[in-house]
Amino acid sequence: MKLQQSTLLGLYAVLELAKADGEQLSAADIADKFDVSxxxxxxxxxxxxxxxxxxxxxxxxxxxxxxxSAKRTTLMDVIELFEPVSIEGFEHRDAPYxxxxxxxxxxxxxxxxxxxxxxxxxxTIRTMLKIMEGTTRQR
Amino acid sequence: xNVEQSQSTPLELCIRSAAETDLQAIMTFDERSxxxxxxxxxxxxxxxxxxxxxxxxxxxxxxxxxxxGFIIGEVRDWEFGSxxxxxxxxxxxxxxxxxSGVATQLYGAMCEFFRNAGVTKMRTMLARQDIDSLSFFRSxxxxxxxxxxxxxxx
Numbered sequence: 001m002k003l004q005q006s007t008l009l010g011l012y013a014v015l016e017l018a019k020a021d022g023e024q025l026s027a028a029d030i031a032d033k034f035d036v037s038x039x040x041x042x043x044x045x046x047x048x049x050x051x052x053x054x055x056x057x058x059x060x061x062x063x064x065x066x067x068x069s070a071k072r073t074t075l076m077d078v079i080e081l082f083e084p085v086s087i088e089g090f091e092h093r094d095a096p097y098x099x100x101x102x103x104x105x106x107x108x109x110x111x112x113x114x115x116x117x118x119x120x121x122x123x124t125i126r127t128m129l130k131i132m133e134g135t136t137r138q139r
Numbered sequence: 140x141n142v143e144q145s146q147s148t149p150l151e152l153c154i155r156s157a158a159e160t161d162l163q164a165i166m167t168f169d170e171r172s173x174x175x176x177x178x179x180x181x182x183x184x185x186x187x188x189x190x191x192x193x194x195x196x197x198x199x200x201x202x203x204x205x206x207x208g209f210i211i212g213e214v215r216d217w218e219f220g221s222x223x224x225x226x227x228x229x230x231x232x233x234x235x236x237x238x239s240g241v242a243t244q245l246y247g248a249m250c251e252f253f254r255n256a257g258v259t260k261m262r263t264m265l266a267r268q269d270i271d272s273l274s275f276f277r278s279x280x281x282x283x284x285x286x287x288x289x290x291x292x293x
Contacts, residue, residue, distance in 0.1 A: 074274070114267050119283070122273035130280065 001116060007082040009036060009044040014053055014078050017066035018125050019132065024063040044082075051081050070129065076120035085120060087113050150202050150239045154248045157189050157197040157209065164206035165199070168233040184211065184229075196252045200232075200241050208232040210245040214256045219286060225253030225261040230272070246279055264288060 003011075012034050017025060027045055031038040045064055048054040055067040079085055087109050097103035123131075157165075162181045169181075188197040188211050200208035211229040218224075227249055232241045253261050262284060265272050 118267040118270070118273060121270050122277050124274060124278065127274070127278050130278075134280075 001085070001087055003079070004083050005040065006044050006047075007079050009034070009041050010048060010078055010082050011075070012036075013041065013045060013048060013064070014066065014068070014073075014125060015128055015132070017054060017064055018068070018070050019129055020066065022065055024057060024065045026063040029063070047081055048078075053078065053081075068125065070125040073125050074121050075123045075125075075128065076117065078125075079120060085117060087116070150236070150241075152207075152239075152241060152244050153201040154198055154244055155201065156192065157185060157199045159185055159189070161199050161206050161209075165209050165231070169209075169229075169231045188213065194256065196249065198245055198248055200245050202236065202241075206233075207236045208241040208245050210242075210249050212249045212252065212261075214253065214258055221286075222260070223258050225249070225256070225258045227261060227263040230263075230275075242275055243279070246275075 013030055016030055016033065027038055027042050030045075031041045045054060045056070049056050049064070053066070053068040053073065054064045056062070056064055076085060097106060159182075162178070162185055166178065166181055185197065188195040194214045195212070197211045198209065199206050209229070209231050210227060212225055212227045214223055214225050216223045227246075230242060230245065232245075250261065261281075263276055263281070265276065267273075
């Protein structure tokens, strides 16, 4: 699995704004913090606003604040706004495989895929904030 | 979307050791019992985990004199080459009362029992599909551990 840049930016933005606890941040603040293109980030923020994860305030002093449910939204919910979650180059299918090699690999890769999905579906934004607090204390 | 434990409805909760008379109430909401109701299974669980509280613990949570949750755990020594650790292998909350802090309180009481028993690590094992339980345990700070469970049809 390799997350696309948009997906990573989406996760950065959601987590940074959820951490800000209702405080408003501008796109420039977030872009500076993660050293990313503000144009690319702006497109990502629009998707998150449309999905109800963020609220945008227009005009001078405008910005974004987290408006999702940190207790209910999972990493998977955010990732799936940008891309389907799968192992690169492998998609599960119901049709018969062409060879035993392909079928055998599908068994192993399905196991990996299921573990990955269970992980992403069970980590909420609030749990991520706790993990982030823990890593901050360790540093 | 997923559901994580919260304190949205404050309830007066009382955590205590399980009594044999609690088993009937537990069976009404335990998911395993609902799939395959088995009073003998619960009698055996009580006999094994409710009697000696030095290494095993079977707790229930009461609200208004009704049983609304349970947790069972055990200190296991040197299993799979691991230092002694606390295993939580059953946790259940009555479905209509979920999201009220019942599981969090039961989990906290079990942590305290394990700490008092001298262990510093706790573990559990869950089905990959059981996202609600996975999410709850992760919200308490639990992460994937260094072991993988393997199995085979024989």
